[in-house]
Amino acid sequence: MRSATGVLVLGSTNLDLVATAARIPGPGETVLGSGYAEHPGGKGLNQALAAVRSGAPTRFVSAIGSDAAGEHLLALMTANGLDIESVRVHPEVPTGRALIMVSDIGENSILVAPGANSLVTTPTIPASIGVLLAQLEVPIDVVAESFVTARSMGITTILNPAPAAPLVPELVAACDIVVPNEHELDALGGVERLLGAGIGTVIVTLGARGVEIFRHDANSSSTLPSFPVDVVDTTGAGDSFCGALAAQLAAGASLHDAVRWATAAGALATTVRGAVPSIPTAEQITGLLADHAR
């Protein structure tokens, strides 16, 4: 049996630029806004931070530009203990940006400029890795190629198919676990389609309703409820869930225990505003699980 406990997260790094206004401008229109803030983002970065805060030695495979945003994000990765050996700096392109407009009634409009994320290439996969986790904000052929290699090394592969996109057959064939939310599951044609294509485990995250787990080799599904918490902002719940799941599986936990851990991580992420600040540590997750152990 493999005893590798590391996690490799393959994915995007963005700086999120968030402007608020009374309403979102239409095409050709200019609206005077009321506020502005910048936050670290990208599903890859969020999930890598979730894995390392959950206690796994985590290597991040990503790309940034040689600009101030890239420097700032690289410093954040290092400060959080991520292994950044596979984060490439591309001087000829900007760091990825998400341009987010939010209206007073909470509607938003998001344009992602991938920048360096579109230059992410297939990494060398170290033997110390137990789990490879990826999303779809970097080129899908790179995700597919990495999953095929990881699978051949006996590494567990987890795909969070976000943003939803048609999956290429090589990728489907190399996924051990797929973790969609309800919207992404619909876009992928439903759970029967994924299991029918040979994916072993599908874990559907259902927000406040917890998760439902489907196994290829079982005829029934099982559900795990969410933890009741005081919800402030659900941003980052799915990313916290995926990173925490990967960390626990790499540490050798059973699927049930890893999903329970991840469900606690997702719940805690809703109790703090923003994505990165809300990603919980192993200590916080252990605390929530202990509170509900009785």
Ligand code: ADP
């Ligand atoms: P996404 O952010 O990708 O849409 P979900 O909203 O399904 O993902 O959240 C991921 C997980 O986080 C859920 O399965 C659940 O365990 C936890 N979670 C999300 N929202 C809540 C909530 N309101 N209360 C408790 N747990 C939550």
